[in-house]
Amino acid sequence: MFTQVCNKIFNQSxxxxxxxxxxxxxxxxxYEKSSIEHLLFLKNWIDTVQWHLEDIIRDPKIDPVEALGIKRWIDRSNQERTDVVEYIDSYFLGQYSKTVPAADAAINTESPAWAIDRLSILALKIYHxxxxxxxxxxxxxxxxxxxxxxxxxxxxxxxLGTAIETLLADIAAGKKFMKVYKQMKMYNDPSLNPVLYKTEK
Structure with a gap:
């Protein structure tokens, strides 16, 4: 089962x-860079580093300059996390590219990769x-x-593992279909964040 592979790799990371x-x-x-296993390991590694950054930044004695640096690090990490989730969803799109959805097929509230994102965070919660x-x-x-x-x-x-496996089986059977919406984050984009584009003038 795919989620068993996920849990094994998350624990390894x-x-x-x-x-x-x-x-x-x-x-x-x-793992081989082109493999889904590589993406799963990378996804959890990003989550694990960010987990500990979130701990560090909550130190009441932290230097404000250091805290600001960590906050910006966390912002970059969130963007990297989103990017990897989208790569994982692209893998699933490839896996099911030849599946023809049924006429009454429904879309899920979240894509498979965003559910796997929650599985990665759960692995960290369980460990700690x-x-x-x-x-x-x-x-x-x-x-x-x-x-x-x-x-x-x-x-x-x-x-969660059962729900993910059911979702993947439903997509494979054409009972559900998936779309990947690129996350349109605005705060990191100099052309969309008014604080950034106003300072450039």
């Missing part, structure tokens, strides 16, 4: 990041909640509360 646990470390993607549920210096109450949350996250991943 998270484990690779935490070997050094450094937001500045270079990615070491083990597992850490908290087993943290030796935490109270028993803290560990128990985190274990309950972890159980819910694991159930959520199971349900």
């Amino acid at each position: 998270i484990a690779a990041y935490h070997e050094h646990n450094d937001v500045h470390q270079a990615i070491s993607n083990p 909640m597992q850490e908290e549920a087993t943290r030796a210096d935490a109270t028993p109450e803290h560990r128990a509360a985190c274990q309950r949350k972890l159980d819910i996250l694991l159930e959520q991943r199971e349900d």
Whole structure:
């Protein structure tokens, strides 16, 4: 099943990041660049680095200049994340390019890749909640509360995986069809963000 492949690669990416646990470390993607596995690893790596940037920027003692630099880093990361999601959707468009949708085929509220985006984030939540549920210096109450949350996250991943597999099967059977709308982000575009284009004059 495709989502099992996703979960395996996401866990692999998270484990690779935490070997050094450094937001500045270079990615070491083990998969062929033209493969879907490469895109899945890259997608989760971006998410993992951003997860830790979000932790760092919440330090109440952080230097404001450093915080601004991290905020801009997060903005770039969000754009990269969106780009990779669109590449993954392009893969699915290729996979189902010969499928003829039925006359009554419906479109889903989100594309397969955006659902896989949520699966990647869930992998990170599960990893870090597992850490908290087993943290030796935490109270028993803290560990128990985190274990309950972890159980819910694991159930959520199971349900999301089932939903994604159903969506892919429906697209393959022509019961649903997909479109890819390029994300028209405005804040990073100097021609669309008024703060940026006004400063250029």
